[in-house]
Amino acid sequence: MEYESEIWNNLFxxxxxxxxxxxxxxxxxxxxxxxxxxxxxLDLGCGAGRHVxxxxxxxxxxxxxxxxxxxxxxxxxxxxxxxxxMNLSQSQMDRLPYATSSFDAVVCLYVIYHGTVKKIESVxxxxxxxxxxxxxxxxxxxxxxxxxxxxxxxxxxxxxxxxIGADAGIPHHFCGEExxxxxxxxxEIVELELLEGMNEDGLLxxxxxxxxxxxxxxxxx
Numbered sequence: 001m002e003y004e005s006e007i008w009n010n011l012f013x014x015x016x017x018x019x020x021x022x023x024x025x026x027x028x029x030x031x032x033x034x035x036x037x038x039x040x041x042l043d044l045g046c047g048a049g050r051h052v053x054x055x056x057x058x059x060x061x062x063x064x065x066x067x068x069x070x071x072x073x074x075x076x077x078x079x080x081x082x083x084x085x086m087n088l089s090q091s092q093m094d095r096l097p098y099a100t101s102s103f104d105a106v107v108c109l110y111v112i113y114h115g116t117v118k119k120i121e122s123v124x125x126x127x128x129x130x131x132x133x134x135x136x137x138x139x140x141x142x143x144x145x146x147x148x149x150x151x152x153x154x155x156x157x158x159x160x161x162x163x164i165g166a167d168a169g170i171p172h173h174f175c176g177e178e179x180x181x182x183x184x185x186x187x188e189i190v191e192l193e194l195l196e197g198m199n200e201d202g203l204l205x206x207x208x209x210x211x212x213x214x215x216x217x218x219x220x221x
Contacts, residue, residue, distance in 0.1 A: 004114075004169070004170055004171075005068065007167065007169050007170055008067070008068035008071065008170075009068050009070040009071075010070075011068075011070075011166060012047065012048060012068055012074060013070045016166050017047055017071075017166070018047070018048040018074055019047075019048065019050050020050055021050065022051055022054040023051070023109050025109075025138055025209045025211075026051055026055075026107060026109070029136070029138055029211055032136060032211065033104075033105055033136065036134075036135070036136065037104065037132075038132065039059065039060045039061055040061045040063070040102065040103045040104050040105075041055050041061070041062050041103060041105045041106070042062075042063045042064070042065065042096075042098070042102070042103045042106045042107070042130065043055070043062065043063070043106075043108075044065060044093055044096070044106055044108040044111060044112075044123075044127065045065075045066055045093060045108055045109070045110070045111030045112070046064030046065060046071070046072075047068070047075070048075050048078065049064055049071075049072075049074060049075025049078050051064075051107050053079065053082055053084065055107075056079075056084045057082075061087070062087065063087040063088070063089070063098075063103070064088050065096065065097070066088075066090065066091075067091060067092050067093070069090060072088050076088060093108075093111060093115075093126070094115075094122035094123045094125075094126055098130045100129050100130065101130070101131065101132040101135075103130050103131055103132065103135060104131075104132055105135055105137065106130065106131060106138075107137075107138045108123075108127065108138065108139045108140070109140045112139055112141065113172055113173045113174070114167075114170050114171055114172060114173075115159075115173065116155070116159055116171065116173065117156065117159065117173060117183075120173060120183065121183065124183065124184065124186070127139075131214045132214075133214065134213060134215060135213070136190070136212065136213055136214075137211070137212045137213075137214070138210070138211050139184075139209075139210055140195075140208060140209050140210075141180055141210075142173070142207055143175060143176070143194060143206035143207055143208055144158060144174040144175060144176050145194075145196070145206040146174060146204065146205060147203035147204045147205065148160075148164060148165055148172065148174075149174045151163055151164050152164070155171065158173060158174045158175070159171055159172070159173040159174075160174070175208065180192070180210065184212055187212035187213060188212065188214075189210060189211075189212060190210075190212065190213050191209075191210065191211040192209075193208070193209050194207075194208055195207045195208070
């Protein structure tokens with residue numbers, strides 16, 4: 001874990017993944033967020049803070065959490081420049097420092113698949129815990145069609161410590177549609193889309209984007 005933290009801190013310190021524009025899907029779900037009863041949104045794995053800032057500009061009480069301190073420093077600087085509250089915390093994504101039902105929505109982009117299946121399942125449990133009734137969650141997964149699939153050491157089925165890319169050395173779990181649907185069975189899938197395109201080297205980048213609704217699915221015994 002310390003080794004992974006060092007990788008992420010170095011990436012943010014060197015300007016990698018310091019994006020300024022919001023993801024297209026965050027813009028796309030704004031109408032859905034407007035229909036929620038509350039306006040508290042968590043960016044889980046907020047990095048340098050692009051969605052914390054974007055959502056604050058759209059009148060949401062946005063919070064951000066990340067385990068990379070260097071990313072949080074960038075987010076803090078940006079929020080200061082904008083004059084926004086610094087609702088930031090450092091945490092692991094499967095151990096969130098928030099009370100149950102703290103948020104109306106959770107955004108988690110390009111983050112949740114950095115771990116084993118067991119860890120991903122724990123993260124979903126945490127997302128579900130911090131969401132209020134009928135809360136929404138926007139999540140992206142890396143697809144098993146991605147050009148990096150199979151690169152590096154396979155530590156479990158479809159999970160590789162990749163050896164190429166800026167975040168080489170970090171576990172990546174690659175998913176097909178069937179596995180994704182199974183992982184989120186405690187949520188209602190509102191939307192699911194495969195986002196694909198070629199990078200500057202002509203290699204396929206492939207990610208799943210999904211909008212989930214918490215709903216009520218607790219088991220009754």
